[in-house]
Amino acid sequence: MSGKASIELVAEFGHQVTGVSVSETKRIFVNFPRWTEDTAISVAELKDGEVIPYPDTEWNAWRNAKKDEITPNDHWVCVQSVVADQRGSLWVLDPAAPAQSHLVDKGPKLVRIDLASDKVAQVIAFDEDAAPQGSYLNDVRFSNDGKYAFITDSGVKGALLVVDIAAGKTARVLDGHPSTQMKKGLNVKADGKILRRPDGRGVEFSADGIELSSDGKYLYWQAIKGDELYRIRADALTGAGLRGEDVSAQVEHYGVNGVNDGLLIARGTEDMYLTSVQDNAIKLRKLAEGPQAAAQTVVQDERLRWPDTFSQGPDGTIYVTTSHIQDSAFFKPDAPAALPTQLWRLKREA
Numbered sequence: 001m002s003g004k005a006s007i008e009l010v011a012e013f014g015h016q017v018t019g020v021s022v023s024e025t026k027r028i029f030v031n032f033p034r035w036t037e038d039t040a041i042s043v044a045e046l047k048d049g050e051v052i053p054y055p056d057t058e059w060n061a062w063r064n065a066k067k068d069e070i071t072p073n074d075h076w077v078c079v080q081s082v083v084a085d086q087r088g089s090l091w092v093l094d095p096a097a098p099a100q101s102h103l104v105d106k107g108p109k110l111v112r113i114d115l116a117s118d119k120v121a122q123v124i125a126f127d128e129d130a131a132p133q134g135s136y137l138n139d140v141r142f143s144n145d146g147k148y149a150f151i152t153d154s155g156v157k158g159a160l161l162v163v164d165i166a167a168g169k170t171a172r173v174l175d176g177h178p179s180t181q182m183k184k185g186l187n188v189k190a191d192g193k194i195l196r197r198p199d200g201r202g203v204e205f206s207a208d209g210i211e212l213s214s215d216g217k218y219l220y221w222q223a224i225k226g227d228e229l230y231r232i233r234a235d236a237l238t239g240a241g242l243r244g245e246d247v248s249a250q251v252e253h254y255g256v257n258g259v260n261d262g263l264l265i266a267r268g269t270e271d272m273y274l275t276s277v278q279d280n281a282i283k284l285r286k287l288a289e290g291p292q293a294a295a296q297t298v299v300q301d302e303r304l305r306w307p308d309t310f311s312q313g314p315d316g317t318i319y320v321t322t323s324h325i326q327d328s329a330f331f332k333p334d335a336p337a338a339l340p341t342q343l344w345r346l347k348r349e350a
Helices: 233-241
Strands: 007-011 020-022 027-031 043-047 051-053 080-086 089-094 107-113 117-126 135-144 148-151 159-164 169-173 206-214 216-225 228-233 252-256 262-266 270-278 283-285 296-300 307-312 318-320 341-348
Touching: 007 027, 007 296, 020 080, 020 307, 020 318, 027 080, 080 135, 135 206, 159 233, 169 216, 169 233, 206 262, 206 270, 216 233, 216 262, 216 307, 228 233, 262 307, 270 307
Parallel strands: none
Antiparallel strands: 007 341, 020 027, 027 043, 043 051, 080 089, 089 107, 107 117, 135 148, 148 159, 148 206, 159 169, 206 216, 216 228, 228 252, 262 270, 270 283, 283 296, 307 318, 318 341
């Protein structure tokens, strides 16, 4: 979908949503992180407008108040992302850091759920080397052969994680590299004003948006507190990176995106969609035009309050969540305890 578009409401939620993913059979999944509220459901399937705990109520049973009673390794603690791999599985990324603060011991994990049986099929736990205190694992993509996962860490010190799925082996790469860090001197705005917490801190997310090129050759990423796009060859990560070698010399600066959260390269194209959080907009960059290509607005709508995460359905429809981060208690102490958020789909204009 290129050119101009409008947005259509798919669902409204009574809690703060971040991730969305649509499977190859059109099943829609969403997740609700524990940021400023102790949500009753962390991962859900959307059925006829209803939010159904997924894969079951037990995996969703963890609560802040019961953290000493419920094991974090086999329950959702603070889920940030859900990704259907188009191979029959849904992957759930749990950074296990409620309020984006203290990381719960033995909580960080990447979990594969078999969509045919709706049962957990694999849990890849992340130790302190992969996810140290201060980390916040943010989003995940998978190599075209399904053997590797790539994860952004948007925490205090940004990094990428490379995961050998079969072996369950993880390497933390580009830890502290300029491409994965918050950009000094940049302030993220909303409604034309710099976003500040009551203590004066601004938006402080490191490497966040992540996407793999359609041919699987390049991994792209950027920090939210940043406006530049970077990329590296995927085989550099799955080769030297996974072996613990320094791959920083292979990082390429790939132009200016502006401040964005989610990234999506439309299937079979080099069209990168961007969630432009400062402008309440979705934008598009044609990567084939090179690093100098400028982002063009696809849709700008005041209802796009912090457009967050994209997913593309099997019919090509693009979905996007609005997580309303600028309206949350992080930045507005008088915000509602349960923050209303939405899921939208883009509709091509005639």
